[in-house]
Amino acid sequence: MQILRQQIANELNYSCKFDSKHLAAALENLNKSLLADIEAHYQDPSLPYPKEDNNLLYEITASLEAAGIHNPLNKIYITTKRLPYFPIVNFLFIIAQLPKLQYSKNQGEFQSTLLILTGEIKVSLNQLY
Structure with missing residues (x-):
């Protein structure tokens, strides 16, 4: 989104x-x-x-x-209380997703899924912390 x-x-x-x-x-x-x-x-x-x-x-x-002169990735849409186990759950989610990332030898970099994953993690951290 x-x-x-x-x-x-x-x-x-x-x-x-x-x-x-x-x-x-x-x-x-x-x-x-x-x-x-x-x-x-x-x-x-x-x-x-x-x-x-x-x-x-x-x-x-x-x-x-x-x-269009704004950055929707930095906009905070909701405010919540701090979730006590969010850092642990986020860490476990990242660890679970790492084996699914694919390295492209032709391009010498990871596929675009890594960019999407890091973008979504950044957005969730902006929203919740």
Whole structure:
């Protein structure tokens, strides 16, 4: 599902840059400036941070997602309490999947299943921890 979201975001981003390059550039610059302001606040807490009643961050998020200028792999969709045995279960799952990975001698690398497995593990760790 995450790979599909990533592909859709890439297609939206390409389409936005092709159809309206000025809008895409404006959104990217606004996003970079907001992130720089937030990062500056965390480095120096005396600098202002956007208030909760300010809707700019929510509105720019919707615009960035519509233009495909976001990374769905880093987005947190749910929040949960820490699961006590999740690291052990995750470790056992990885160990169980390792024999199923195939090494391609022609390409000199693992098949794409390793990329999918590592991507899904990264997403699950982002979501749950």
